[in-house]
Amino acid sequence: MIAGGPARAARFFRNGLIIATQGSESRLISMIKRVRKLLCSPVNTPYHYQNVRSTRLSFLIRPAIESDALAVSELTAGLSEYFASGSVSQISQEFWDSISVEAVTGRIVSPDYDCFVAGDTDGLSGFVAFRKPSHLFHLFVASRAQSRGLGKLLWQKVLERSACPEITVNSSVFAIPFYQRLGFVRVGPDKSEGGISYSPMVFTKGS
Numbered sequence: 001m002i003a004g005g006p007a008r009a010a011r012f013f014r015n016g017l018i019i020a021t022q023g024s025e026s027r028l029i030s031m032i033k034r035v036r037k038l039l040c041s042p043v044n045t046p047y048h049y050q051n052v053r054s055t056r057l058s059f060l061i062r063p064a065i066e067s068d069a070l071a072v073s074e075l076t077a078g079l080s081e082y083f084a085s086g087s088v089s090q091i092s093q094e095f096w097d098s099i100s101v102e103a104v105t106g107r108i109v110s111p112d113y114d115c116f117v118a119g120d121t122d123g124l125s126g127f128v129a130f131r132k133p134s135h136l137f138h139l140f141v142a143s144r145a146q147s148r149g150l151g152k153l154l155w156q157k158v159l160e161r162s163a164c165p166e167i168t169v170n171s172s173v174f175a176i177p178f179y180q181r182l183g184f185v186r187v188g189p190d191k192s193e194g195g196i197s198y199s200p201m202v203f204t205k206g207s
Contacts, residue, residue, distance in 0.1 A: 058120070059118045059119065059120050059125055059126070059145075059150055059153065060118065060119050060120070061116055061117070061118045061153060061154070061157065062116065062117065063114075063115065063116055063117075064108045064115035064116055064117045064127065065108065066105050066108055066109060068104075068108065068117050068124070068127075069101045069102075069104040069105040069108060070101050071117075071123070071124040072104045072108075072117065072124065072127045073099055073100060073101045073103075073104050075124055075126075075127060075140055075142055076099040076104075076127070076138070076140050077096075077099060078142075078143075079140055079142075079143070082172055082174040082175070083172035083173075083174065083175075083196055083197060083198065084195055084196065084197070085192045085195050085196060085197040086195070090195040091194065091195035091196060092194030092195050092196075094194055095194050095195065095196055107129050107137070112131060112132055113129055113130060113131055113132065113137065114129075114130045114132065114157075114158070114161050115127070115128065115129045115130075116128050116154060116157050118141075118145075118150055118153065118154060120145065122144065124142065125141065125142050125144075125145040125150055126139075126140060126141040126142060126145060126150045126151070126154055127139075127140050127154075128140075128154040128155070128157060128158060130157075130158045130161060130162065132162075133162065133163070133164050134162060134164035134166060134167050134168060135167070135168050135169070136155075136158055136167055136168065136169040139151060139154055139155065139158075139169075141154070151178060152182065155182055165204065165205050165206075166202050166203065166204050166205070167202070167203045167205075168200070168201070168202050168203075169184060169200075169201050169202075169203070170191075170198040170199070170200055170201075171184070171198060171199050171200075171201050172196075172197065172198055172199075173190060173197050173198070173199060176199055176201070179201050179203075182203065183203050183204075183207065184201040184202060184203045185201060185202060185203075185204075186199055186200070186201050187200050187201060187202050188200045
């Protein structure tokens, strides 16, 4: 259920709510009915999602808004061990500043970025930020939501919005297999800056 009651729910739907699911038509209709019913009673929760049945490939995906910035910042910081070169304590302050609430808010409101959030019954599950016209800036999925197809769903949102023949990403070493499954290829040696390790990769449409 969307926190804040019907008024906020209306804003949520106007922002482009998408029910992303793989399953039968009857199950999809059932989910929609449940969401509509739950929207009738306001609740006060820390996220925009509650009491929506979560299946293996069922998430609510919508454009990010400013009030998502804190949850997005916390999600990113919580995954820092996956892209640190060594100890998390060695990550530079510059990186922490780049995922602060202020920095995340700046990207969400910037016309130079397309940002989307995904949620399930446990709250924020994932986030993607695409820097126009052709760079996948961030794509993070909460540990509890990994291996459920959410990363691919968020990637599809990027593909829908980019007309460029190539899209680049600086993948964490941990995420290289995931991007390779999407069709990305490595285009240079791994790099390490400010305590962060990454591998430059590129996706070519139609390849």
